[in-house]
Amino acid sequence: MTDDQKETLLIVDDEESILEVASEYFMTKGYHVLTAENGRIAADIIAQEKIDCCFTDINMPEMDGLELAEHIRKVDNTIPVIIMTGYPSLDNTIRTLKNGVVDFLIKPVNLNQLELCVQRVLRERRLFIRNIFLAKEVEGKKRIEDLNRELTYKVSELNTLNRIMTDFTTISSSTDLFKRVVDLSTELTHADEAVFYVINEAVKQPVPVARSHSGGNGNGATSTDAAAIRKTGGPDLSNLILDNSEEDKPLLIQDAGRVPGLPETLRSLMLVPLNIRKKVFGVLAVSVLDGEVRFSEKDLYYMSFMSNKAAYAIENIALYENIYENLFATLYAFVRAIEARDPYTEQHSNRVTRIAIALCQAMGGSQEDQDILNVAGQLHDIGKIGIRDDILLKPGRLTNEEFRIIKEHPVIGAKIVERLGLWDREKHIIRCHHERIDGRGYPDGLSGEQIPMLARILSVADVYDAIASDRAYRQKMDESEILKIMYGGSGSQFDADVIETFRRMYEKGEFAQLLDEVL
Structure with missing residues (x-):
């Protein structure tokens, strides 16, 4: 396939409106798009057509998305499957990983993000297929070893993204979520310190709410005590954080020693804003304070991906807690009514x-x-x-x-x-x-x-x-x-x-x- 030829996408969903919007969008981008209302129809299409990528909902009649993913894995494991669902659960996430699903998106899904997901998955598929052919053609041991290292890196990257995604689908409180963000940050990047700051407009200062300090080994302990965080003696990043929240873009400083005006205790830094409904809610600051570790573009990509997943989780937690509190208040009102009798x-x-x-x-x-x-x-x-x-x-x-x-x-x-x-x-x-x-x-x-x-x-x-x-x-x-x-x-x-x-x-x-x- 030449570079100007676009691949064939199969979109499977029992909601006609989603099929129409998604297929029209990707066709305007030059992709060849096929649609199916359920997994059984999709399986018939796969038997007759060459498919490069499959998007599928989970809950559908006759054959659901997880059954379809298992069917595709058996008939052609080179077809990447991306699950879309409005009702994520730990059980579904585990089952998708067992069925070889490469990504798990939570509805509603932004079409631009959906396209980025397609581009990444197809790029990795092309690499995967190319490497398969290369492995068959190349007899030299060194070339095969290089290929295996490259594939291992891709698998490691996918596992990391899947882990981030899974971690945030099982958290039920905002406090635990902030702790998980900073813990996972130090663990994935081998940073010395990660602090999550909430941007508080009332006091015009970023407020630290969770911190992890690992010494670069990924075994950090967290605290939600802001006073305890400030006592650690870490670099003062308040001005940088405020500037970053205004720009609303991830910031990577690989070698802080070459940037005038930064704290002397800083070696490398990432600032990643977390947005709730298009407004900056907080900023994740990940730092190297000692040693030779320097952050890379890959580290920034992981932190940005994690920030997006955390934002979705925070919105879901807020919605759940609001529903829970209202529901309990209603039920207790019934109890009070009984007692009033x-x-x-x-x-x-x-x-x-x-x-x-x-x-x-x-x-x-x-x-x-x-x-x-x-x-x-x-x-x-x-x-x-x-x-x-x-x-x-x-x-x-x-x-x-x-x-x-x-x-x-x-x-x-x-x-x-x-x-x-x-x-x-x-x-x-x-x-x-x-x-x-x-x-x-x-x-x-x-x-x-x-x-x-x-x-x-x-x-x-x-x-x-x-x-x-x-x-x-x-x-x-x-x-x-x-x-x-x-x-x-x-x-x-x-x-x-x-x-x-x-x-x-x-x-x-x-x-x-x-x-x-x-x-």
Whole structure:
């Protein structure tokens, strides 16, 4: 193929609009474009046409994108496959790597970036094919060794890009993301230091939020303490960073000693802006402070690629956190509405949550466990929204049928949370918070280790607050009666270890202090 001839692209997507826009764009660029609505049709085209590159969506009828990628790998492993999806996940990313996918793009994809991706992939494919022919023709050992080194470099580059891409699809908080950016920067470039600065317009100064120091060996430790970052004695790059954020272009200084005005402690430097919605959000500063390492154009390319992926991840995290907070606020409003129906139980969910978290912490529970209890505790009675007032607020003893209806509230609550698709462990805890160690609880009659530990903790907190508070059908119990029920239920109604922790905390007056804070 001559240089002025463009290759054939196959674009596979079940959305007609995407096929039309992408095919028209690449045809105007001189490419020969074929389209298919799903993987099965694409496989038929590949059997009849010579294809140089394939773009495919993941979720499609009849044959999805991952099945298509596996089919292409088997019939012609020289055809590069680029996956496009609007719903990235760690599982899909791992499966694409196993199927030989060369890139993984997150929708919506900018057409210019898509073309750059095509150019890079096709350039590497031409090199790959040329090297295959060369390996067949060249008999000399030295030439073959050179070829292998070149291929190894290309594989290493692709693995690096895939690693960057994978790392940022699994991070769920902005703090962890900033840490990963600086850690990966020192590891990939063998830099001495990497600092991520947020550009704060209010104070007109870049604010350091994460730092990694590796000494050039890639084994850095991070910190989000800005004061700790400033104490390290690194070069002052504030003015350079501000200038770079205004220009909004990556900066590479390979040998800082030849540039007047730079800090004397600096040997080599990269500044890479990170943009959110076309506006500079922060700048990544990667530095060599000692030794012979000097950054290259390849290092700058990796850092720019990482910056783009981090920007997408930050936007996704911000969107997720906003949705999560709004959703939780809505659900908790339902809980408050339930409690408002019965003034005797007002603040019950808050008190139960505080007690459960305190028990969990005293038993050595992780921060993740405590976060899970924070959600499950606040929402454990949300299923009561499906219980009629004449039963829920009945002042006298419930009939057997009424009690059967009341016992449905853990199942109703678990189903409400399940439909949201966010809190799997929390859902199980909500469903199980009325189970008993001896198997006589509800709704499933679980016993012992079948009951999640966090549900066993929540059960103790729930029962304690219920009998220590005024209810519609009775006044709160005396202290002696409360302790008799709690301690007497050890090993039958309650987990013995949880009750032992409860006993120690109660005798120290810790629960009384917690409940005073809620009131």
